[in-house]
Amino acid sequence: MAYADLIINSTSQTLDRMFLYAVPQDLTVAVGDLVQVPFGGGNRHLQGFVMGIRDNLDPDVPADKVKPIQRVLASGLFDVRGLALVDFLRREYLCTHLDALRLLIPRGELTGVGHKYRKILVPGQPIPPDHPKAKAYGVICDFVRESLAEGGVIKAEAVRAGFSASSLQTMIKHGFLQVEDRVEDRYSTVRYAEDGARVLNQEQAAGFRAIVEGDPGTYLMHGITGSGKTEVFLHLVSHMLKQGHDSVILVPEIALTPQMIERVKSRFGRDITVYHSRLSDGERYDEWMRVREGKVRIAIGARSALFLPFRDLRLVVVDEEHETSYKSETSPKYVTRDVAAFMMEQTGGKVVLASATPSMEAFDRARQGQYHLIQLTQRAGQGAMPTVVTVDMRKELRLGNRSILSSRLAAEMEKSLARGRQIILFLNRRGMSGFVSCRACGFVYRCPNCSVSLTKHQGGRLTCHHCGYSQYQKELCPSCGSSFIREFGIGTEKVEQEVRKRFPDAQVLRMDRDTTSHKEAYEEIYNTFRDGAADILIGTQMVAKGLDFHGVDLVGILAADLSMNLPDFRAYEKTFQLITQVSGRAGRGDEGGLVVLQTYQPEAYPVTMAARADYLGFFEQEMMVRQAMAYPPRGDLLAIVLSGTQEAELIKNIQFVAQLLRELSSRYANITVMGPSACLISRIKGYFRQQIIIKGQLTQDFAMACKDLVYEAVRGKDIRVSLDANPMNLV
Known part of the structure; x- marks a missing residue:
C-alpha cells in the first residue's frame, strides 16, 4: 500500500x-x-x-x-x-x-475551467465522381480542407462564406462532411512584420558577452534610458533558443506588453505565450497548457508569468526591475527578482534585472558582488539624453500663474505642436481633483467604507479608489449648506480638460486606470500614439515605464514632488525613479528632447539628482539615510497588519499580540517592535486596520516564529492577518 x-x-x-x-x-x-x-x-x-x-x-x-x-x-x-x-x-x-x-x-x-471546444467541419468519405452535385460539393470540401490550417470552420461560418446551409446539411447527412470537436485556441494569433536582430553597439555587445559567458546567477543591467537594454536581452533570448532553453520576459505593467509583444513576436514568430491578469480564466488556462505541452519556448507577461510550467527555463528577464508592481500585494507577498533568483539557482539559469534606476536593494547587492553588474552609459541610437529644465512653481504662483501648466511648459508645448512633434504630460494622480471640501465649514467628502477622501471625476462623480464606492457631488455643502464647496488638487482628468481648452486643435489621449478598464484599452492607446494619430499623451505612472515613442520631443512632469511627501521611507527613491523614467521618454528619435520638471521643492535631492540623471549620487545620498535608520537594504522590516469590523476588539487584540511579540523579540539583539498603531489608511472596505512594525536583522526563523505567534493569538476570532516581509509601502 x-x-x-x-x-x-x-x-x-x-x-x-x-x-x-x-x-x-x-x-x-x-x-x-x-x-x-x-x-x-x-x-x-x-x-x-x-x-x-x-x-x-x-x-x-x-x-x-x-x-x-x-x-x-x-x-x-x-x-x-x-x-x-x-x-x-x-x-x-x-x-x-x-x-x-x-x-x-x-x-x-x-x-472546473478546461479547454473550450467547437464543432468544426472536416472532410468525410470521398464524393462519388458521378454524383450530380460532385463539383459543387467538391468546392465545399476544398474550402473546409483549407480552413483546417487556421483552426477550421463551424457550419455557421461556412454559411457566412457563401455556401448553402442545406447543401452543408445534406453533405453531413451522407457522410461527405463530418462534424468534429476541436479545441478552440483562446490566445492571440496576431502576426507582426518580421524584424531582424539589430547590431549591438560596443557597450551592448560587451554586456551580452558578459552574461552569455558568465556563471549562472543574477545580473543587473544598469543602463541609462534609451541605452538599448531591451535589444540586449532579446539577443539573450535568441541565444537561449539556439541552446534549446526556455526564457521568460517580465514587464511591470500590462501597458508595456503590447510594445514588448510586438518586438518579441516580430523577432521570434507568433508562438510565444502572453500571460497576465487581464486574461480570462480560460485564456490563462490555454496559455498555461501550451507551455506545459512544450508548444512555446518564450513567455512575456507580468510577474505571474514566472510560474508557468516551462520544462527547461534558463533565462528570466525582469525589465524595469525597480517597479513596485514586482512585489505581490496578496499572499504570498513575494519579490519577483528574489523568487526568480531562487528558481534559476535550482536549474543553473540566469536572471537579468534591467533598469535605468535600479532599486536600492538590487544596486546594493551589485555593489557587494552578490549580483554581476553591467553598465550601459550611452543611448543606443543617435538620440542624446534630453535637456531637463526645472521650473519652481512657487515663482509661478507669485507671478500670478495658477494654471496647471507653467508658462515655460505651455510655451514649449506650442513650439512642439508647431513642429509636428508629440508630447507626454505626466501626473501621478488620476481624476479631476484630490478631494472636494467646503471652505466655510471644512467638510470633506469621504468614503463611508474607507478612511480616505473621495476623488472627483468628470460629471461630478466622487469615487473611492480603494473600494469603488461612488456618489455625486451636491451643489451645496451637505454639512452647512454653503455654496463654497470646491475641489482641491488636480488629477489627470483635470489636466486633460485644461489641455484641450488651451490647445483645441491638438489630439489628446489619456492613459490611467480609468481609461484602461477594458482588456484592449492599453493596446489601443499605445497604437494610436505610436502611429502619430495623437499629439499629446497625458498619463499616470503607466507612461513612465519603458514606452519607446520616437516622435516625442517634449515631456512635462507636472508635479514632480507629489510622491515625495508621503509618509513612506521609500518616498524619495520612488520620486527619483519616476522623474528619471518619465524624463527618459523624451528625445528617443534622432532629434533632441526637452523635459520641463515642475516642482515646489526644486532644492530636494531626488529632484536635483534626477534632473542630472545622477543615479550614483542619489544612491549614495539615500543609502546614508537608510544606514542611519536601519531601513532596507541596511535592515529588515516585518509589517503585521490586523483588520476587523469591530475597532475596539481589534485594538484589544493587537495590543495583546504586540505584548507577545515584545517578549519574543527580547531574546534577540537589535530587534525593535514598533506599535501598535493605526495604519496610514486606517479603514478599507469596512475593515479597521492596525499595524505592528518589527525592525532589525530579522532571520527567517524569527519571522516564522512571529507568524506562528500571531496566528495562534487570534485563532477563533473574526480578525484578518496580513504579514509582509520588507513591504514596499506602509499604508
Whole structure:
C-alpha cells in the first residue's frame, strides 16, 4: 500500500499542514496531482494536492485510520521543483502551502475551467465522381480542407462564406462532411512584420558577452534610458533558443506588453505565450497548457508569468526591475527578482534585472558582488539624453500663474505642436481633483467604507479608489449648506480638460486606470500614439515605464514632488525613479528632447539628482539615510497588519499580540517592535486596520516564529492577518 501526503484546498489557517491518505491499488497518483478525498467526520468531498508519496506509515499511525483517496481530478500540476519553490515561498514570505501552490497552477483549474471546444467541419468519405452535385460539393470540401490550417470552420461560418446551409446539411447527412470537436485556441494569433536582430553597439555587445559567458546567477543591467537594454536581452533570448532553453520576459505593467509583444513576436514568430491578469480564466488556462505541452519556448507577461510550467527555463528577464508592481500585494507577498533568483539557482539559469534606476536593494547587492553588474552609459541610437529644465512653481504662483501648466511648459508645448512633434504630460494622480471640501465649514467628502477622501471625476462623480464606492457631488455643502464647496488638487482628468481648452486643435489621449478598464484599452492607446494619430499623451505612472515613442520631443512632469511627501521611507527613491523614467521618454528619435520638471521643492535631492540623471549620487545620498535608520537594504522590516469590523476588539487584540511579540523579540539583539498603531489608511472596505512594525536583522526563523505567534493569538476570532516581509509601502 502506498500513501500520499496532501495539502487540502482550503484557505483555513488551521488546515495548513500535511494530511495523510492511502492510495488505492487501482489509482495511479503522483506528486503534483489534484485529488478528491473524504475529509473530516462527515467525510466531505474536498480537493487536495499531492505533496509526497511514501511506502510506509509511521509506527504510531494505525493503517485502518487512514482514509483512501477517491479519485484523481488533474495530473501533473507541478513537479518536484515546484515543491522546493513552495517551501521557499512559505519560509521567505510567511504564506501558507495553498497560497504558494496557487501560483503554480492556472486559476481556472480549481473551478472546473478546461479547454473550450467547437464543432468544426472536416472532410468525410470521398464524393462519388458521378454524383450530380460532385463539383459543387467538391468546392465545399476544398474550402473546409483549407480552413483546417487556421483552426477550421463551424457550419455557421461556412454559411457566412457563401455556401448553402442545406447543401452543408445534406453533405453531413451522407457522410461527405463530418462534424468534429476541436479545441478552440483562446490566445492571440496576431502576426507582426518580421524584424531582424539589430547590431549591438560596443557597450551592448560587451554586456551580452558578459552574461552569455558568465556563471549562472543574477545580473543587473544598469543602463541609462534609451541605452538599448531591451535589444540586449532579446539577443539573450535568441541565444537561449539556439541552446534549446526556455526564457521568460517580465514587464511591470500590462501597458508595456503590447510594445514588448510586438518586438518579441516580430523577432521570434507568433508562438510565444502572453500571460497576465487581464486574461480570462480560460485564456490563462490555454496559455498555461501550451507551455506545459512544450508548444512555446518564450513567455512575456507580468510577474505571474514566472510560474508557468516551462520544462527547461534558463533565462528570466525582469525589465524595469525597480517597479513596485514586482512585489505581490496578496499572499504570498513575494519579490519577483528574489523568487526568480531562487528558481534559476535550482536549474543553473540566469536572471537579468534591467533598469535605468535600479532599486536600492538590487544596486546594493551589485555593489557587494552578490549580483554581476553591467553598465550601459550611452543611448543606443543617435538620440542624446534630453535637456531637463526645472521650473519652481512657487515663482509661478507669485507671478500670478495658477494654471496647471507653467508658462515655460505651455510655451514649449506650442513650439512642439508647431513642429509636428508629440508630447507626454505626466501626473501621478488620476481624476479631476484630490478631494472636494467646503471652505466655510471644512467638510470633506469621504468614503463611508474607507478612511480616505473621495476623488472627483468628470460629471461630478466622487469615487473611492480603494473600494469603488461612488456618489455625486451636491451643489451645496451637505454639512452647512454653503455654496463654497470646491475641489482641491488636480488629477489627470483635470489636466486633460485644461489641455484641450488651451490647445483645441491638438489630439489628446489619456492613459490611467480609468481609461484602461477594458482588456484592449492599453493596446489601443499605445497604437494610436505610436502611429502619430495623437499629439499629446497625458498619463499616470503607466507612461513612465519603458514606452519607446520616437516622435516625442517634449515631456512635462507636472508635479514632480507629489510622491515625495508621503509618509513612506521609500518616498524619495520612488520620486527619483519616476522623474528619471518619465524624463527618459523624451528625445528617443534622432532629434533632441526637452523635459520641463515642475516642482515646489526644486532644492530636494531626488529632484536635483534626477534632473542630472545622477543615479550614483542619489544612491549614495539615500543609502546614508537608510544606514542611519536601519531601513532596507541596511535592515529588515516585518509589517503585521490586523483588520476587523469591530475597532475596539481589534485594538484589544493587537495590543495583546504586540505584548507577545515584545517578549519574543527580547531574546534577540537589535530587534525593535514598533506599535501598535493605526495604519496610514486606517479603514478599507469596512475593515479597521492596525499595524505592528518589527525592525532589525530579522532571520527567517524569527519571522516564522512571529507568524506562528500571531496566528495562534487570534485563532477563533473574526480578525484578518496580513504579514509582509520588507513591504514596499506602509499604508
